[in-house]
Amino acid sequence: MLAIVGLIGIIVAVQYQVVGRYVFNDTPTWAEALALQLVLYVTALGVAVGVRDAGHIGLESLVSLLPEGLRLKIEVLIHALVALFGAIMVHSGWLWTQLKWAELDPMLGMPVGIDYLSLVIAGALIVLFSIEHIVALLRNEDVVPSWY
Structure with missing residues (x-):
């Protein structure tokens, strides 16, 4: 839902800029x-x-050919590696957020570090969602997609 609100915000901001530039000859910076x-x-x-x-790129056809016990281990490993990637995003994003927080974006008047805070949020969610997949695999359950 937040992404949908963000998309609507993008559309409104771009339309406002286009109208300001071409109709009023005054571009809102x-x-x-x-x-x-x-x-x-x-x-x-x-x-x-x-x-x-689970919409990320994967080679599920190869994993599905493996024996059941090995398949489960490989799937858990895959989700653990995705969680590790998310944790690296959190760590790196947080470092950049701290480094750039003192700089101000001249157009918005907000800290530049806010740009990198999106990496922290995405990484944390990736870690949580990967853990959810690992728990579901170990319980022999399915993760219901969020669009249902």
Whole structure:
């Protein structure tokens, strides 16, 4: 739902910028910067939802050919590696957020570190969703996609 609100915000900001530029001949400088900021967060949420719904790229045909016991171990390993990637995103994103927090974006008047905070949020969600998949695998359950 947040990604949908963000998409609507992108559309409104871009339309406001286009109308301001071509109708009123007065380009609002903040509209483009806001749209770019929203793109970062919508993309971050989209990546996390893709992990939640197991929509990421995988070679499931090879894994499905393995014996049941080995298949389960490989699937748990895959989700653990995705969680590790998410944890690296959290760590790196947090470092960049701290490094850039003192700089101000001249168009929005907000810290530049907010750009990198989207990595922290997406990484944390990826870790949580990967753990959810691992728990579901160990319980022999399915994770219901969020779009149901």
